[in-house]
Each structure stands twice: as structure tokens, then as C-alpha cells.
Amino acid sequence: MASPKGDIGRVFHALGDPTRRAIVERLSEGPISVSGLAAPFSITLTAVVQHLQILEESGLARTEKSGRVRTCRIETAGLSVLEQWIKDRRSLWERRLDRLAEILAEQEGK
Amino acid sequence: MASPKGDIGRVFHALGDPTRRAIVERLSEGPISVSGLAAPFSITLTAVVQHLQILEESGLARTEKSGRVRTCRIETAGLSVLEQWIKDRRSLWERRLDRLAEILAEQEGK
């Protein structure tokens, strides 16, 4: 059951890991190579590449190889999916809370 | 290293699971008992309770026991933390994109 690239589940899973969030954080400051990205972390290059793959699959990062250097940048798609999901949920249950308030007001009136 | 209740990592982890998202979805429609919540799922009551614990710890749900029934509701705190995180990231890298646009415009002018 291969999830599509914009799958909200993938985005949540990707951002559930602290190292991956730190990578996103770093990518927010601008494009960087894989080894440049790995430098501040106390994990191997391989591990960073693995995280990067997950971030790409969830639409949170984009990478491009030129020569022997792979350049990484943020991708807004993943965040947009996330934003939309939250927006939907929030409106959903704020509507419900409003309805609840109405009912309470109604009972108060009786 | 006990993470505080508003820890963004917990929120992401909690929402990374499809069953937990479905639970949140259901809770959006109104309060419900644990067994009521478990009914549509093909997993045990115990598993649902475990999910519920994770949702509570991440500030996405709230439960209260009265008699033998534990009533579950959504909690907005977790979502708020999530919203804030996204807002911060987005402004961070939109500012960066603006700066990039400026530089490009500048070079264009030369």
C-alpha cells in the first residue's frame, strides 16, 4: 500500500524524529550539501542520507545531484499538506464546540 | 528525559499513526466512551486505550472517568503547538525566499 507523496501520515512520521526536524530547521536557512548537513550531527553520513530520503518522500525536502555533490533544500509541499490538515481539523471541532455552546445557551434559557 | 506535555515531537509522533488520527477524527465529532471509540476498529480495547494514552500525553485528547465509563474528548492544546511550529518554520523560510528574490532582482539590475 504505497502512500502517495502528499500523504499526511508520511509527513507526521517524518517530523516525528528530532534529527529530521533539526535537518528541516537547517534547510530553512538555505541549501546545503549532504556532508555539510551531516557535519553538526554526531551520526554518520549514511544515517543523514537515510533521513533525507524520508524527508524527500514526504515532500519536506528536495535534493539534486550535480557532480559529486548532492544539494538539499526545503520543499514547501509537505508543510502545505500539514497546514491544510490542521486547518480542516480545527474548523471541524471548533464548529462542534460552537454547537455545544449553543445547546448550553439554549438549556440555560429554559 | 521526560518530554513536557507540549512537546512538538510527541504531537508529531502521536499523529504519525493512522489509527490515532482516526481516533482524533472521531473525537472531533464529540465525546465518546472508550468502548464506543473502539467499536469501529478491528483492534482490542487495550490497544485503543494505549493509543488514547499517547494522545493524552501529547495534548491531543483528554479523558475523564466517571463510574465505570471513561469519556474521551479532543483537546486543542496539541493542535495549537503544531500550528505554532508550522507558522514559525514557514515564516522562517519565506523570509529566506524573499531575501533570495531580492538578491536576484539586484543582480538583474546590474
Place this chain on the structure above:
DNA sequence: TCGATTGTCAAGTGAATACTTCAGTATCAA
């Protein structure tokens, strides 16, 4: 009171996850 309902607790299992190591390959610079 007694049986059914509703939830709790402890322990175990299989799969997924975040890592590692090691052995490559491709590219660049001198």
C-alpha cells in the same frame, strides 16, 4: 446479590525504525 459491562494491568511478540559498518563508485583538483 449476581451477572454483564467497562475498563485496567502486566507481560509478551513480531515488525518497523534509527542507527551502524564496511565496501564500493563517481568526481574533482593537483
Place this chain on the structure above:
DNA sequence: TTGATACTGAAGTATTCACTTGACAATCGA
């Protein structure tokens, strides 16, 4: 061309995770 750089790929490992089972406690309704 040669050595260093920048990554890639496969395979293994320890831990975490979602879930189960089974035994139990508390509460409610008849």
C-alpha cells in the same frame, strides 16, 4: 594519473512500537 572528497548500497543490530493475550477490578442494572 592519483589521491582525496562526496556520496551510495547492502547488510546487520538494538531499540521502539503497535498490538495481543489473559487475568483482574470496579460498577451498574435487574
